[in-house]
Ligand SMILES: NC(=O)C1=CN([C@@H]2O[C@H](COP(=O)(O)OP(=O)(O)OC[C@H]3O[C@@H](n4cnc5c(N)ncnc54)[C@H](O)[C@@H]3O)[C@@H](O)[C@H]2O)[C@@H](O)CC1
């Protein structure tokens with residue numbers, strides 16, 4: 328699993344490492360890695376390195392120092408380097424001296440525009456992990472003039488390092504070069520960061536346990552259930568799907584189909600869309616009611632069941648079965664409006680909730696806000712459940728504090744019925760006995776990958792998503 332650390336933890340680790348490292352050594356390592364990446368962007372975008380023009384946007388902190396030192400390294404490779412100093416009196420002195428010694432130029436922000444307009448690459452050293460809030464007006468004005476590819480130092484300035492919030496003027500980078508460890512911004516603001524490159528500066532041993540995680544293909548491949556020689560249809564876990572209605576059978580077909588595609592075990596369906604489900608997926612054992620569905624190892628409940636008395640009874644029955652439950656869509660609304668249905672649940676039985684922002688508001692009485700990690704954690708604690716908070720970057724929080732952030736593959740999942748597919752994936756993994764946090768996080772990753780594969784650069788549908796699940800799993804197993 329890829330670890331991610333909050334800036335407070337990073338700074339504490341940096342302090343420990345700085346105390347045992349020669350002066351300036353960490354910044355030198357960071358700047359060298361940065362210069363290598365700027366050269367690569369020049370080579371790709373401007374067809375070469377020597378003779379190309381780099382402009383550094385330099386703020387008052389060490390982030391600007393990194394940019395200046397990188398500028399000195401770039402000079403050695405024949406790059407024409409101009410530093411635009413946003414706050415000349417507070418510029419990192421050693422970095423500026425190094426740049427000047429190497430033959431680089433420094434100008435004030437008044438002269439910035441003429442250099443920015445001719446740049447082949449712009450290096451964003453405005454602010455790093457110590458800053459909060461959007462770009463100040465002068466930096467925002469200069470950043471707004473940039474047309475060349477941008478390499479962000481540590482993070483795109485103006486984006487919040489710990490929440491990824493980009494709710495004011497900010498830099499949007501082609502590539503972000505970060506040092507020592509990934510910070511939350513890199514997982515939570517992928518569009519602003521562009522490609523993220525991690526430069527090792529020797530920080531890892533000082534860091535301790537991560538604050539957040541991102542599953543890598545190998546993590547998913549390691550836990551995704553595949554049948555072994557001793558398996559039969561029951562031994563791999565049977566998932567029950569309580570979804571859809573006679574009028575709206577779509578949710579039932581999508582959630583059930585997703586479960587069929589995800590794992591090799593058995594899928595049972597219970598509800599008013601049994602005929603439609605059976606016709607679309609003949610391998611499913613379908614009945615009209617949850618009370619005669621037969622034994623399952625996990626339940627998916629909610630999409631399209633309605634929020635009235637019948638839906639409430641279905642949910643209450645399922646929560647009382649002592650098997651893991653993924654409660655989605657209408658089930659979330661029922662829980663929000665009549666939390667006493669949760670009394671039917673044995674507290675030791677895993678529950679996964681999968682709210683989008685609107686359902687989150689119903690559950691918690693407030694919008695998730697900019698700190699989506701904190702929002703998911705709070706809901707997980709309140710409901711003693713794994714909470715999968717949907718969004719461009721899905722956040723999965725467990726009641727024990729573990730948080731995973733999903734890496735999106737485009738925005739193809741913004742399509743009707745996409746959530747039903749995700750629920751089916753979560754349910755089939757719960758039935759296979761996965762840890763519920765891992766099940767939700769792995770399902771979210773496979774879901775977004777399936778979306779990208781189904782779309783292939785043109786919009787897809789939820790049905791396309793269901794069809795692409797095997798391809799997503801094949802790809803994950805291939806790259807793991
Ligand atoms: N500490 C270390 O060991 C290392 C730090 N490194 C670099 O140092 C950076 C952190 O440096 P600093 O702690 O000096 O902080 P920053 O470079 O993030 O700059 C903070 C400064 O920016 C100003 N500022 C705050 N908010 C602002 C805003 N919204 N707009 C404009 N200016 C604002 C403040 O005056 C503050 O002095 C990292 O991001 C990384 O780039 C790297 O060199 C690796 C090693």
Ligand SMILES: [K+]
Nearest residue numbers: 451454480482
């Ligand atoms: K920056």
